[in-house]
Amino acid sequence: MIKRPHLLDTVRRSLRRSRVVALVGPRQCGKTTLAREFVAPASANYFDLEDPVSLARLSEPMMALAGLRGVVVIDEVQRRPELFPVLRVLADRRPLPARFLVLGERVARTYATVVGVSGGSA
Numbered sequence: 001m002i003k004r005p006h007l008l009d010t011v012r013r014s015l016r017r018s019r020v021v022a023l024v025g026p027r028q029c030g031k032t033t034l035a036r037e038f039v040a041p042a043s044a045n046y047f048d049l050e051d052p053v054s055l056a057r058l059s060e061p062m063m064a065l066a067g068l069r070g071v072v073v074i075d076e077v078q079r080r081p082e083l084f085p086v087l088r089v090l091a092d093r094r095p096l097p098a099r100f101l102v103l104g105e106r107v108a109r110t111y112a113t114v115v116g117v118s119g120g121s122a
């Protein structure tokens with residue numbers, strides 16, 4: 001496993017500053033591996049939109065996400081772009097119970113602070 005301490009630190013700082021952070025990059029560049037440093041895949045705070053179980057859990061996104069605390073990961077978010085307005089509403093809560101780390105090949109910059117991930121050990 002190649003260590004990516006700089007990237008890890010960038011994501012950590014972005015999550016402190018921003019309520020919705022997006023890891024964006026081409027397939028197989030290491031987005032999922034990086035996100036799992038923050039949230040374990042078995043956690044209730046972890047969703048993978050290529051996993052039917054996660055999709056089922058998100059059938060009512062507001063209900064599914066509103067009660068979560070801490071960092072919430074949503075992988076392959078480009079499959080459900082309609083989630084972004086929901087994330088915006090959830091991210092506007094005061095006090096803020098949860099921040100969102102979303103992963104995808106593309107993400108609209110209006111909805112998230114984008115951290116680019118590329119291959120290699122950057």
Ligand SMILES: Nc1ncnc2c1ncn2[C@@H]1O[C@H](COP(=O)(O)OP(=O)(O)OP(=O)(O)O)[C@@H](O)[C@H]1O
Pocket residue numbers: 001002003004025026027028029030031032033034
């Ligand atoms: N830091 C790393 N060092 C070495 N190998 C890595 C590292 N990060 C990821 N990999 C390996 O690269 C492959 C792709 O990683 P990962 O699934 O995290 O990428 P991804 O960007 O989420 O891909 P996809 O877009 O297909 O979901 C995996 O086999 C993984 O084990």
Ligand SMILES: [Mg+2]
Pocket residue numbers: 031032033075
């Ligand atoms: Mg992935």
